Each structure stands twice: as structure tokens, then as C-alpha cells.
Amino acid sequence: MQLLSILVQRIGYAVALLIAVIIFNFILLSLVPGDIAETLAGEAGGASPEVMEQIRKSYGLDQPFYVQLFNYVTRVLQGDLGTSYYFNVPVTELILERVGPTLLLVTTALLIAIVVGTLLGVIAAQNPNGWFSHLVTILALVGFSAPVFWTAFMLIVLFVSILGILPLTGMVNPTTESGTLKWYLEVAHHLVLPSLSLASVYVAQYSRLARASMMDILGSDYIRTARAKGLSQRKVIYKHGLRNAVIPVITIAGLQFSYIFSGAVVIETVFNWPGLGTLALDAILRSDTPTIMGILFFSALVVIVFNLLTDMACRIADPRIRSSRNA
């Protein structure tokens, strides 16, 4: 139907964006002082001009700019992101190994943020001058103003140092067999702190947003209609109010996904979470350019796919924009 044709159009646009990211990556690479040949030769402990020429040729660096660009784009689109200088394995392989943990962390944090944030906001809106509402406002300000890695450390103080109920770092005990129930439980146990830390910022933002929009909604005509029907306060709020209040939250979550992903990079390094973030930091500190570029490309891909999903979610939740061309 209509939704499908919009989906097709969105996918087309997403592919165009992706190609733009690849071109951007290539331009970024060519702006970096020095070239791949020098870096490789440097790794090998220096090389003669002939060898350098040989390397340049094998990487196609002697060809004109646009040919190099074309070759680069084609290679990336085929899934070939080159070989890591440092790990010496194909970058695609490295990334695919790490993308699961990152997605797990990001989606868990996002779900916590959307659910908890919306609920806090909706409850606060019902009595905008009550103590709970003030508490939510203060929590929002705090969550908003604290550096995410610092929040993480503070949660560690609480849950690891003082209470001792949560593990400090890592994702799973390496000796645990993957796929077993024990493995899942261990992962879940390790996931609590990182996802809470990451979610804290967004719980703050979304509760503020949901509170404001729910206050508008509670004064709206359709809420009065719902009351006039004889519905209970619960139904009025959680059936007629909540769904309308969650739409702006999902919209913002979609727009901000790249920020949440950024936050995950920091959180991963704090908790030694084996995801793309720790890989990215390792790669940057070791000047492993192919890996860096690969991660940048892949993150953009994840963001694009996620934007597509939230766009569709909003269209399903809100019939008014279901068939509109722009999100």
C-alpha cells in the first residue's frame, strides 16, 4: 500500500545517503597527511622509493582521483572495507564481530530511555506542581548536565564498590559457553550498568519532553471527550494520552540516534564492553585507518537503518503522518 511505497522511497534515499558517506570517507582519507603507502612502509620499518611505488600501484594510488573514488565506492558497496593494519584481518570481519554487543547496548539503553522517560513524564504531567513533577524536573536537569562517563563511574561506585551486586567490566565470562542460559544471564548481568549509564542522559531528555507534551495533551479537546465518555482516569491517560505523548519521544529518539550511538562509544570504553566503540578507540589510538573508516561507514549504516525504523514506527503510531512524504 501507501506505506510500502514510502518505505521503498525511503530506502532509495538511504542508499543515496550511504554513498554520500562513502564519498565523504574517501575525501577525508585523501586529506590526511601522508598516504597509505607511507603508512604501510612505516609499519614495515621504511622502504625504498621503488617499493613505495610498487605499493602505490598495488593500491591503485597512481590512478586519477575520480577512478580511485569510483573504485573505493564500489569496493565498499560490495562489503570490502579493506584490511586492518593492526589486526591484519578484513575490517568487515572485525566489525561484524563487534556490532552485536554495540547494538545490544544501544537498543537496551534506548528502550529504557523511551519507556522510563515517557512514563516519568506522563506521571509528572498529571500533577505539574506536585513533588513528583519537581523531582522529575530536577532529575532531568541532573541527567542532562552530567558527563555520561562520569555518571557511569558514579553508578559503579554505588553498584560495584558499595553494594557489590553488579560486575565491573566486560560482557561475559570468556569461559562460559555461548548460547547457554548461563551465557545469556551473564550478558544480562553485565549489561545492566552500561545500559543504565547510557540511558540516564536520555531518560532525562525524554521525561522532560513527555512531561511537556502530556501537559498539552491533558488540556486537549479529545481528552475531554474521553472523559465525557465515562472512561476511567487510567484509560483516559494511558490509552488516549500516552500514545499521543510517546510520538514526539520516538521522533526525537530517531533524530538523536547518532548521539546515543556516540554515547555508547564512551560507555563501552568505560566498561570494556567488546563493541564497536572500544574497537574504534583502539583503531584511532593505533592509526589503523581502514578500521577507523570502516567503523565510521558502518555506524552511519546503523544510524540510517535505525532512522528508517523509527520513521516507520512513527507512521504506524500516528495516522496523520502515515501517508505524508516528509517525516
Add this chain to the structure above:
Amino acid sequence: MADTSSDERTITGDVKVTIEHPFTEFLRMYFKNIAAVLAFICFTVIVLVAILGPLLTDLDPFRIVWMPIAPPGQDGFLLGTDSLGRSIAVQILYGARASLAVGAAAAAITLVIGLLVGSLAGYYRGWVDEALMRVTEFFQVLPPLLLSMVLVGLFSPTLQTVVFAIGVVSWTGVARLARAEFMKIRELEYVKAARSIGSKDARIIWRVILPNALPPLIVTAALTVGAAILFEAALSFLGLSDPNIVSWGKIIGDNRDYFLEAPWTVIFPGLAIFVTVLCINLIGDGLNDAFNPKLRER
């Protein structure tokens, strides 16, 4: 019922209507907000400390002064020492400069790019808007922190690179806001009037529309500074900043491996960041409320 105020003046007639200058009204509204006033005072103190800080101590932040990870309060080291035996208090004092300066400079770049892109897109609409919004969407797809990490990593970890790397990845929100404001204001009568008397586009954009779009932009500017400080903290925490300059994030990054033994090495610099950004956000809220007095009464 509650909104009879304007009517009442016309009926009774003898009510004196004093018209307040917008700026005095703004100040009055701002000073009614106690949190915002306290935040403003607190922030002023922080800025003064950042400027004068190095005059307050004769210690070098990089000098090893005592045994490593000494807890706070011992032997006159107010906030203890770090993993190398350097004074945390002195480092925080010096770090204020880098954190605030980088935050302010990066926010300035963010605002300039965002304002430029947003105003042109919102004013000209059509293909200019289309093209600029595509660029904006492109930048929204790249995770900002990751991109600035890559930029700092690929080039050199200097103060300038960090400032540039933050500014160039964070302008999209400002651009969207400025675009929306410009699109709204360009349809208003006084802009049409300016156009009809043949004012040049540049004049209309900067002299007619911009002053009217300022309130939300000023609020955003304040929040942008806060965000930029957090951004810088994250980069230097990750070790992607000038190794020769102390900043709050860097203190935490340097000591993270000793965090469990010496939590003060992380808590205090983090508190400095937190309090600073909190003040800025409270000031932003205060500005917002003062600019929109009607919203506050709800």
C-alpha cells in the same frame, strides 16, 4: 476565566497600563527565577576562577607533589593526588581554562555554521533549502562523537583540532532550529513590508529577521556551550586531546584505571564539569522562561 486581564483594562478604564521596556521585563522575569540567578552567580565564579585560577596557586599542575593517590584532605592536598602524585585541586583549577575555552570556541563554531546554514535554508527555501537540508541530514547520520574522534585521530590532537572537530559535527540542531525560526518569521508582515520596499536579502536576513529570531537562538547558544563542554570532556577523557594541556575530562581519563582505589581522582573533576554544565543549563532555562513569560504561568 483566568484570561480576562486584557479585557478588564478596557472595561474599567481607570487601571493604569504601564508598558515595560522589553529588556527590563526580561530582566525582571529572569531575576524572579531563583535557580537561574544562583546559576548565573555560580557560573560567573567559575569563569573568574578559570581566568584567575593559575594566580591562586604557585603549583604546576604537571608537577608531582606528593605520593600517588593520596586521599583528599591529607597534608594540605585539598582534593588528594592522582595516580602520578599530582594535586587534583591544582589540576582542576588549571583544567577550568581548557574546558571553558574549548567549550566556548567550539560552541561559537557550532553556532556560526548552524546559523548560516539554517538562515539561508529558511529564508531562501526552494533548492537552497533542499540542498542545505540534505547536507544537514548527512551530518546527522554520522555519530558526532565518533566523527570528531576520527578527525582528531586522523589529524593531530591539538587544541585547535579539538575545537574544530567539535564545532563541525554539532551544528545540525542549531541549523534546524534557525531554519524553522526563519521560515516562520519570513512570512510575517514586517518582513513582507521590508521586501516590498526593496530591501536587499542580506539586510532582511541579518537586520530584520535575525533580531526577531534571537530569543530561541540565545537559549540554544547557552545550551550549546554546555553541550560543547561535555563533548570536550568526552574527547579528552578518551585521550583524544592535547596531551600537554590539562582539562577536566583529561584528569578523569588519566586516572580511570585507579578509579576503584582512588575515586576522588574521578569524582571531583567530574563534579566540576557537572556543576559548570548544570549552571549553564539552568541559565538557559531561565533565559527561556524570561523570553516567554506566558509559558511560565502554565
Add this chain to the structure above:
Amino acid sequence: MNTVPTAPLLEVDNLQVEFKTRRGIARVLDGISLSLSAGETLGIVGESGCGKSMTALSIMGLVPQPPGRIAGGEIKLSGEELLGATERRMRQIRGNEISMIFQEPMTSLNPVYTVGDQIAETVIEHEGLSSHEAMNRATEMLRAVKIPAPEQRVRECPHQLSGGMRQRVMIAMALACRPQVLIADEPTTALDVTVQAQVFDLLKDLQEISKTTIILITHDMGAIAEMADRVAVMYAGRIIETGSVQDILRDPQHPYTQGLISCVPHLVRDPPAERPVLLEIPGVVPPLTDLGQGCAFEPRCARSQARCRTEKPKSRETTSDHLCACWAVEEEASA
């Protein structure tokens, strides 16, 4: 018309409602008394802010408290006191025994649910129907309010319907549980003139079938002439005149009512030559926080006397079943 004396279905007696505002306590309703028998249509007219909608919300038990407060009076439905009723009981009554349609059909429907869901919801709530049965009822109701292709419309969302259609949906929703009383608060104000007539015709047709009692709140004298059996005229939180529609339109007593009616040209059935000059009532409704001792209309009244400034006029019968609260009228009658 419907003057057969039966026990009243809905009775409002001396209702007082106050609102706390920044400028003090506003007495929004000051001693409202109404009485409706089954199948009757009562029109309530008055300017914006005179308390028409607040009367309706009080009957529904939907006065926002705080800032509002019911300060006194009684509201009885078939003898049952509603003001002290539990919230649970009020929920059973709302939408089931008394329902209401609102002024703004564009915003009174929830944008994210289909109209069928929203009609069915009422039936499920009050009659415990299964969702399938309720949807069938919703389709039936859409057909009853003369929406074409109801099987299809029932699955559409409000934004896909025109304003007139949405108001029909609101009517369908309000009548879905066959309520005894329907309160229509300016149901046509937001609609085009041609659509307005259609909505009134529809309401009349439906009333004939279901014998529903209707309270029509409006500031439109034309609507009153078309729909109402009896009329109550409100000013600043009080009912200042009440009577049969013929009495009020042909022989208005209160200066305010006279002003209201002379504001509307086509109602006066005199030949054009004798038609009086269109009048305008000078001034606006006073603030409710500051009503003073006397008659609230006094500052705007052409027949104002000394007594009007110091003492509130009481409702007196002028002719049978025609009440008016005005010192000038009373004096004239006794003179």
C-alpha cells in the same frame, strides 16, 4: 409543544460554581436552576463566558477541580443526586445516561485512533460488548448519523474526515449508548452554514426516534428557533430569563434578551418596513471576579435604575412558565 407536565428527568437547582483565579474567586455559576422533562429540548443562550459550557460540564461532573469548586446546589437525574455521587457512579452515567458533544469537531476526536475504535470504546465501556459487536454498533451508528459508506469510514482516522463528518461521528459516539440526555455545546459553531443546517436536521431526526432530551448550548438565536422547545438566557453566571421558545422569541422581557434578539434580523417576523433598526448591546460581559452587589447587566442596560446597582433581581413569573429576573420588568408589571 411539550408542555405535558411530567416528573422532570433532569433537575438543576441553585447550582453555584466558583473558580480560583489569580484575581480572586470568580463565581462562574451563581444559582442556576433548570428543569427538563423527557424528550424536551432546552436551549441555553448567552455570550461567550456567561457560564453556558460550565453548566454543561457541571452536569457531566467534569468541572476541573481545582481550580473549580462546586459551591452549592443540586443536580438530579431521575431523582438521583449527581453532585455527591461517587466518581465510579459518575463514570457510569457519563457517555451512557448523559453524553455530550463539543464545539470543536476538529480537535475533539483523538487523532491516533480510528473513529470506529472511538465509538466502540464507549459501548464496550458501558455495555460490555465484545470488540466485534462494538464495531458493528459503531458502523450502525455511523449509518444512523447518515455518513455514507459507514463500513469503510469506521476504519478511518479523524484526519481523513471533514469537519461536518467529524461532528456526525461525535454525535454517533454520544448516542451510541442511547443516553437519556444529550448535551450539545455549540455543536455547529465551527462548521459551515450549510453543514450547520444538516447537523441540526440530523439531531432533530434522531431525537424523534430516540426521544432523547437535548440541552442545546449556543449563542445563535437561529439555532434556538429551529431546535428548542424552551429557552434559558444566561448572563454572567445567572439565568436571567426562561420560557417557551415562542415566548422568548416573540415577547422577550429582559432588556438583555431583547437586545440579543434584536441583534438577529431574520427572527423578527415583521414586514420589512416595520423592522426595527438592528441594535447592538454596548459594552462587554464584566469580569466574574468583580460582580458587585447589583444586577450584572446594569452597566450595559438602557433601563437601569438605582435599585439595579444595589440589589440582585430575583426571578419572577411574568406570564405562566415565563420567568424573568429584572427590576425594571417587575416594576412595569406591578405598575
